[in-house]
Amino acid sequence: MSGANKDILKVAMPKGRIYKQASKLFREAGLPIPSDFDDTRKLIIELPEVGMEFIMAKPVDVPTYVEYGVADIGIVGKDVLMEENKDVYELLDLGIAKCRMSVIGMPDWKPAINPRVATKYPNVASAYFREQGQQVEVIKLNGSIELAPMIGLADRIVDMVETGQTLRENGLVEMESIFGITSRLIANRVSYRMKNDAIQSLCDRLQGTLAARV
Numbered sequence: 001m002s003g004a005n006k007d008i009l010k011v012a013m014p015k016g017r018i019y020k021q022a023s024k025l026f027r028e029a030g031l032p033i034p035s036d037f038d039d040t041r042k043l044i045i046e047l048p049e050v051g052m053e054f055i056m057a058k059p060v061d062v063p064t065y066v067e068y069g070v071a072d073i074g075i076v077g078k079d080v081l082m083e084e085n086k087d088v089y090e091l092l093d094l095g096i097a098k099c100r101m102s103v104i105g106m107p108d109w110k111p112a113i114n115p116r117v118a119t120k121y122p123n124v125a126s127a128y129f130r131e132q133g134q135q136v137e138v139i140k141l142n143g144s145i146e147l148a149p150m151i152g153l154a155d156r157i158v159d160m161v162e163t164g165q166t167l168r169e170n171g172l173v174e175m176e177s178i179f180g181i182t183s184r185l186i187a188n189r190v191s192y193r194m195k196n197d198a199i200q201s202l203c204d205r206l207q208g209t210l211a212a213r214v
């Protein structure tokens with residue numbers, strides 16, 4: 001079990017891409033997060049000196065931990081927030097882990113009769129094509145999404161583009177950018193009231209640091 005101290009802020013931290021950028025931002029904000037944890041396999045990291053405990057979560061699960069209140073706050077990509085649609089407060093755009101959600105296809109793509117779209121984000125993709133008035137069959141995949149149009153599973157994909165390297169190396173083209181993505185600070189609704197001072201003071205620190213970055 002994690003620590004029961006009511007004064008400790010429990011933070012659902014995504015393992016992987018976001019963690020290094022988030023911990024760097026926290027350090028810049030004057031919160032000394034030791035770099036020993038950058039490659040750790042520990043799942044609960046106690047940081048009593050900054051009044052926090054990191055719960056190291058799979059990125060897609062962060063909103064779930066926060067919605068259920070086992071974490072007071074969390075850091076998560078806008079892509080996951082849009083897909084998961086959980087009942088949490090979105091407090092702050094942290095401006096880190098920037099990328100975009102796009103429609104991608106082969107260069108010779110032509111409209112098909114019963115088009116199929118593969119994606120890790122079925123809710124986002126369905127909503128997008130519904131808004132466009134296009135009927136598509138959405139196929140959920142869990143990774144290497146770019147394979148789908150290359151091997152004929154789908155006509156197009158909805159996936160993230162950051163540097164564009166994956167598209168270039170696989171001969172794919174970005175057909176449309178749907179929305180920009182950065183990581184957000186989110187909070188549990190009850191924690192936001194009960195631990196308002198601690199959460200607000202963290203927000204203020206981070207906001208000040210972000211303002212100084214630009």
Ligand SMILES: Nc1ncnc2c1ncn2[C@@H]1O[C@H](COP(=O)(O)OP(=O)(O)OP(=O)(O)O)[C@@H](O)[C@H]1O
Pocket residue numbers: 014015016017018058059060076077078079080097098099160161162163181182183
């Ligand atoms: N090139 C990128 N590809 C995917 N996500 C990116 C990229 N750049 C930034 N991100 C952001 O980083 C978040 C986490 O990405 P990461 O690859 O660590 O998670 P994941 O793919 O869900 O993890 P896992 O590989 O364990 O399934 C994404 O939700 C998105 O907001």
Ligand SMILES: O=P(O)(O)OC[C@H]1O[C@H](OP(=O)(O)OP(=O)(O)O)[C@H](O)[C@@H]1O
Pocket residue numbers: 142143144145146159160161162163164165166167
């Ligand atoms: O524009 P780029 O810089 O090439 O980044 C985009 C790629 O990164 C992500 O994949 P990830 O590395 O998370 O692997 P995955 O295929 O397992 O989702 C995303 O799904 C793209 O494939």
